[in-house]
Amino acid sequence: MESRGLRIVLRIWVGLVLAFLFVPIALIVLYAFNRSNIESWPISGFTLHWFSVAWHDPAPRAAFLLSVKVALISTGIAILLGSAVAYALYKFTFFGREAISFLLVLPLALPGIITGIALNSLFSFTGIKFGVLTIVIGHATFCIVVVFNNVIARFRRVPGSLAEASTDLGARGWQTLRFITLPMVATALISGALLAFALSFDEVIVTVFTAGAQNTLPLWIFGAIRLGQQLPEVNVVVTIVIALTVIPVVIAARVAGAGAITRSARNVPVAETGTATAGDG
Numbered sequence: 001m002e003s004r005g006l007r008i009v010l011r012i013w014v015g016l017v018l019a020f021l022f023v024p025i026a027l028i029v030l031y032a033f034n035r036s037n038i039e040s041w042p043i044s045g046f047t048l049h050w051f052s053v054a055w056h057d058p059a060p061r062a063a064f065l066l067s068v069k070v071a072l073i074s075t076g077i078a079i080l081l082g083s084a085v086a087y088a089l090y091k092f093t094f095f096g097r098e099a100i101s102f103l104l105v106l107p108l109a110l111p112g113i114i115t116g117i118a119l120n121s122l123f124s125f126t127g128i129k130f131g132v133l134t135i136v137i138g139h140a141t142f143c144i145v146v147v148f149n150n151v152i153a154r155f156r157r158v159p160g161s162l163a164e165a166s167t168d169l170g171a172r173g174w175q176t177l178r179f180i181t182l183p184m185v186a187t188a189l190i191s192g193a194l195l196a197f198a199l200s201f202d203e204v205i206v207t208v209f210t211a212g213a214q215n216t217l218p219l220w221i222f223g224a225i226r227l228g229q230q231l232p233e234v235n236v237v238v239t240i241v242i243a244l245t246v247i248p249v250v251i252a253a254r255v256a257g258a259g260a261i262t263r264s265a266r267n268v269p270v271a272e273t274g275t276a277t278a279g280d281g
Helices: 004-032 049-056 058-091 097-109 112-126 132-157 160-168 173-202 205-210 217-227 231-256 260-267 270-280
Strands: none
Touching: 004 231, 049 058, 049 231, 058 097, 058 132, 058 173, 058 217, 058 231, 097 132, 112 132, 112 205, 132 173, 132 205, 173 231, 205 217, 217 231
16 A cells, blocks of 8 residues: 555645646636736736627627537537448458558547648648638548547447347347447447537637638637737637536536446347337338
8 A cells, every 4th residue: 555655745746737737727717807907916806897898799709609610510520420430340340440440540640730731732722712611621530530439439348249139139230220239329429529529619720721711719819819919808718618618528528437338238128129120020
């Protein structure tokens, strides 16, 4: 067992790491309520005035709506393509399967600036106009990876005996997929979608190279900070973004650890699927 002194040192070390990570974020949140438009310490007073200013400013509001729109579309594409390719790589054995798995995770492993430059060159070469479509394509490149990683990890934990039992009882492939496979990977799919939405909503680097004249909320924040104006309003917007980002991440973490396999296996008996199939025949 660890000594009492070692436990104390480890607790202090963990506290310092957490302070290093979260003290800057806490300062931003505090400055969002600062009465003064100058960021100085200690804070002169607290007010909700800057929240009203940010709400009535059409620029961040339009950027926010664009970010939500892009994130929703990118997440939808990621759910369809990421889950489909995860199922294909899990279900079938073919030449080059491992190479495909490596290539799928590569966009997330590569620095965002490389992905952004590559997409910018592709769009310029093909004559595709920069706008919402190009932003969605850029975000989908890493959103697909997030959904794929979550779903393929769950597939590898799913006992293959359940699908085999469903087939033995007469269920067709689509019925096994609908009643057995999808319920068992549903929480992984939901958590992957939530994480993909959060990443898309916050993305900056890839968006810089694919947005053109469009302005998402992270780009608006970056531009306002670079110009050194509207800093109190920026703090308010950043605080709201932090809240909106934390919510899907927390939900995704809770959903991913919800024990979906056991619950699905209990709630979707294979015998019922087989009986339904026999009736259909």
